[in-house]
Amino acid sequence: MGLFHTKPLIPDMKLSIRALRALSVSRSILGFESNSTSPREKAISGLGAFLGILMVCWVSSFVVQGTDTILVVASMGATAVLLFAVPHGTLSQPWALMGGHFVSALIGVTCARYIPHTYLAAGLAVGLAVGVMYWANCIHPPGGATALTAVLGGESISNLGYWYMINPVLLNTLAILLVAVSFNALFSWRRYPNHFARKQKKPVESLSETGASLTHEDFAAAIARMDSYVDVSADVLAELFEYATKHADEQSTHPQTLTVGAFYSNGQVGYRWCVRELLDMSLTTPYKGEAGQQVIFKNVAGADLYETGLSNVEAFKRWARYEVVLQDGRWLPVKAATH
Numbered sequence: 001m002g003l004f005h006t007k008p009l010i011p012d013m014k015l016s017i018r019a020l021r022a023l024s025v026s027r028s029i030l031g032f033e034s035n036s037t038s039p040r041e042k043a044i045s046g047l048g049a050f051l052g053i054l055m056v057c058w059v060s061s062f063v064v065q066g067t068d069t070i071l072v073v074a075s076m077g078a079t080a081v082l083l084f085a086v087p088h089g090t091l092s093q094p095w096a097l098m099g100g101h102f103v104s105a106l107i108g109v110t111c112a113r114y115i116p117h118t119y120l121a122a123g124l125a126v127g128l129a130v131g132v133m134y135w136a137n138c139i140h141p142p143g144g145a146t147a148l149t150a151v152l153g154g155e156s157i158s159n160l161g162y163w164y165m166i167n168p169v170l171l172n173t174l175a176i177l178l179v180a181v182s183f184n185a186l187f188s189w190r191r192y193p194n195h196f197a198r199k200q201k202k203p204v205e206s207l208s209e210t211g212a213s214l215t216h217e218d219f220a221a222a223i224a225r226m227d228s229y230v231d232v233s234a235d236v237l238a239e240l241f242e243y244a245t246k247h248a249d250e251q252s253t254h255p256q257t258l259t260v261g262a263f264y265s266n267g268q269v270g271y272r273w274c275v276r277e278l279l280d281m282s283l284t285t286p287y288k289g290e291a292g293q294q295v296i297f298k299n300v301a302g303a304d305l306y307e308t309g310l311s312n313v314e315a316f317k318r319w320a321r322y323e324v325v326l327q328d329g330r331w332l333p334v335k336a337a338t339h
Contacts, residue, residue: 036224044187048084052179053077059175060168071168075101075145076176082142083180087192091140094177094193096133100140101173104129105165108150112158122151137329189227244269255320258313263300265331267321275301275324275331281313301331 053076060071079101082092090096108125115121129147133139149157150164157164184192222237255264258278265275281295293313299305311319324331 036227038227041227044190045085048180048183049080051183052080052084052176055179056172056175059171063167063171071171073101073146073149073168073172075142075149076172078142078145079140079173079176082140083176083192084183087180087184087190088194092192096138096140097177098173099136099138100133100143101146101169102165103132103136103138104140104143104147105150105169106162107132108147109162109164111147112151113161118151122148125151253322254317255323256317258295258316258320259323263324263326263331264316264320265322265324265333266319271303273302274299274304276320278316279308 053072056072056076064071079097082089083097086092104125107128111121111125111128115124125147126144129143130139133143146169160167180192184190185196258264258281260278260281263275263277266273268274276297277300279296279298281293295311295313295316296308297311297316298308323334325334326332
């Protein structure tokens, strides 16, 4: 008999595995995702939010000086999170910011004035604000709080009436927007609005050039490399990629015939994507030594916007992935648009 009595490790290992699985399931249910953003980026976001709210308070106190009231809508706190922690997010862009708060304030004041039941007015204010923001393509989550404040903000808010839309809402919004543009401009990777950030980025090699295939780990690494909070998980990105790949397989043929006045996409992604309008294809003079019929085109979306060019018909067909149409502000393949 040995000097030491050892218990088998297998039950303990099974228990540990069960615990890890339970933890993984719990994280998934709660929506807890690891954050790979650097400490520097987190500190910058916090500093930006501090300066943004400081400016809002200062501007408000300057406008209403002589009184004891500083008119700051509480929803500006949530707006600061978006503008400085997620500056490149769709919900953070100027149109979403301005439109979301303004229409929500309008709806909130209207509900407060004409619906006597407070609870009903509050519910309708937020519900209608969400619907109108969706319809106007200016979804900004803090807008819901702006609408709710108009109903439940108390006598000081209700006495403002529709002036609430101007001061404090519009005034607060302009102040924090000014700080967001100025502050994020100090950091090359945080340009705001997102339009300026896109202009600075260079195209990356496409999959066809590298021969690589994307994996879940690649998406996670890409999020970490951006060093900015991305409001989407690697799992969602992978799912989007699967749908995009399936869609690409369905749209893999190049157009056999070209139509003057039609629009064609090269089917690329990111900064290589381009949509061209076919202006004319009546030229027969060889261009750059290329024989055959020529076409004149104009870039109407994506890379080299509004530039015009001349190309051989066959070369244009090879460039064009499929014909597209503009529908609800999006360029869609003709097949998808007709379904």
